[in-house]
Amino acid sequence: MSDVDKNIKISPHSEEAELAVLGCMLINDEAANKVIQILSANDFYIKKNKIIYNSILEVFNSNKNIDHVSVVEQLKKNKELKNVGGAYYVTGLTESAPSAHNVDYYSNIVKDKSILRNIVKVAQNMTDEVYENQDEVNQILDKAEQTLFNLSQDSEKNKFQKLNPILTEVLDSWGNRKTGALTGVGSGFHDLDNLLTGFQKSDLIILAGRPSMGKTALALNFARNAALNSKCKIGFFSLEMSSKQLVERLLTSEAKVDSHAVRTGKLPKHDWPKLSDAASALSDSGIYIDDSADLNIMELRAKARHLKSEHDIDILFIDYIQLLNASTRMESRQQEISFISRSLKALAKELDVPIVSLSQLSRAVESRTDHRPIMSDLRESGAIEQDADVVLFIYRKHVYSKEEEDRGLGEIIIAKHRNGPTGIVKVSFVDKYARFNNLESIHSEYPSLPT
Template sequence: MELTKVPPHNLEAEQSVLGALMLDPEVGSSVFEVVQPEDFYRDNHRQIFLALRDLFEKGDPIDLVSVAESLRQSGRLEQIGGIATISQIARSVPSAVNCEYYARIVAEKSLLRQLIRSSGQIAEKGYEPGEAATSLLEEAEKMIMDLSQRQVKDGFESIRNILLNTFEKIEALYANKGSLTGIPTFFTELDRMTSGWQPSDLIVIAARPSMGKTALVLNMAQNAAVRGKVPVALFSLEMSKEQLVQRMLCSEAMVDQQRVRTGDLLDTDWPKLTRAVGPLSEAEIFIDDTVGISLAELRSKARRLKMEHGLGLIVIDYLQLMSLGRRAESRQQEVAQISRGLKGIARELNVPVIALSQLNRGVEQRQDKRPIMSDLLESGAIEADADVISFIYRDEYYNPESDKKGIAEIIIAKHRNGPVGSVELGYLKEFTKFVNLDRQHLSA
């Protein structure tokens, strides 16, 4: 016969917290950051804590009489055992000195109960018929991750400490004038404008179809991993792993991808492809092509990759193909939450996140086809969350007689911590490759 186990709790610690708050209300400023009402195991303790917090937030006096009156007004005084219960708790604590320590005990026991509750829910779902193991695993990871994030509370920090760290960074920048502070793209003009993609930044790159947006981010990922030796996570929601690698191979080898696709290779193509395999195979590029990946699953995979291999850059192709993993009121709200979540991942893992985005058809109806911010699909949240928003424009796509053939304009429309403007790159369509422009060659 299986006996029901009593969940972890410490009633003495709970009483000590409540008694200390009545003895010295000043400790509330630290205690209310550590423990929440739901952390209390016994309901009458929870109700008393709510009354104490309410009085504290209003700036009212806190003592036996005021707590009892607050509970009486809310109709909870008799429910908790009357004024005798409050009096007994108040008398049980001789000093408020260790109140924060007791509060941490209460919070820890609460976390243990939440872990037990979550594991029980997962176990129950495991017995349900038709429950997919992968979706159950994703849900379990999300539950644990939510609990973990709930424990991380960034408090205030003295400006003295922040100034010290800031000044050290300024000194390092001064000592290395002109050097990149972020992940390089190895596109000279772009890196000069951005100083490389910065840790914790969300970078959105958007364009209409056939502008080369997938090619551009693949080139950036490839350059960072092959030349910069940066571990890169590449989430492809539109193309398969094999298709992506074939593109990267053609780009690295400078071999026409149409010839590779049809098998119509030249004898001179084989040595180029063979040589390109070496640097690509040594690069730390990790590809995931899960269709419709959810925000929670992407976060979980990126976090695991960082722990196992290190991580310097995340690339997502593309944002609108992701799912939230739960029902949203509208598609616009879903994209907004995904956008906010990607910014959260960038901050949590302290890496730049590049997300491709679609543009709406409004571009096609204007005489000037250069994209602007309002062209972003579901633009409001993306515009607010992104640190950098960049557009790709190739004039030759719309104007066959353009004098800008083979040239792509990269428009930095938003740059939270730097300048905005445009840079030009060469675009070798047959190799799906962007390159630095040779100005001398162009003017010759």
């Protein structure tokens, strides 16, 4: 064999498996039903086998019995009989057909070979992309990752799940709720967790509020509580603040010391051990921060996939959605935010983790007598409301009233909950170290407030 011949590679396929699948379909209707759920015509490598499979599908769609006679007639009608080797070839499929009982096994071989061919095709296309678009590195990487992910999911499509294991999973979940265990990632706020049963996998949670309400502080509290109380691994994308600023907030909040005193060098000596203890507690937490500015959604997806693959994160935070850019030019900012919102929901499903994305609210809040946010206040896109599984608003009356009786009080408003109740959760807020707490702790921080 010449060196040239040695370098010729035949695309992955199994002629034996393809023939076995077609033969089983021709002798057993139930086998045909199974195969149709697993394979498409493009999964067949050999052209005449692909033609025969298409004819079988046409017979199936016309509600006729599938056998060698009906398929031969369909091939004649399509003027394809000669192209597959005549009636003799089709009849031969039935005569050499193995047991139809094993048709799932044969079908999966054909499917696996098809996926391998597609991987080769993706690699070839990516090679062409690299040479043609050398300046679009991130775009090429994102396209490759998404295409390969789609291929990995392809073999799972259209498969039915037996009811029994789903019933068991649901009953176990209900049992956990009965004993007080959460089915999702806990927020650390009792009343909120009672309503949401935690942040659920694949959910997109929007946490929105006007400036100075404490969106970032509350998100950091959620992250801290999940990491320290539940030992969850956290991904935190901070597009507005640096990682150093976030860690400063985490430290002063955990230590319960005055953040302004720390920044101005006026922290009393007796408070420094608190910071040391806080640093020790946080150093063991699984919180991963990315403070890349000017991220686009494509870059964020790539980073999130890497974070999930390397650290198996349990929940992802994004601060905040309006600072993200689309990876392609859009006609309007509203379309761009809609695209980003849909992409975040798709990413939550892909990674199978909850994504908590912070969001700004429009100025319409300021023009009303009651400054509590409503759904129409979500800024720049109604798509955020549609894509979100949960919408939370943070509201502190003291920001507007400046009344002493409102100081230290806050509300987490559950404005949307796709799978459960809405409502208002009362919380406390300590502004000097930017920390939200369960309401019962308020009098330890503000003893002068009425009970």
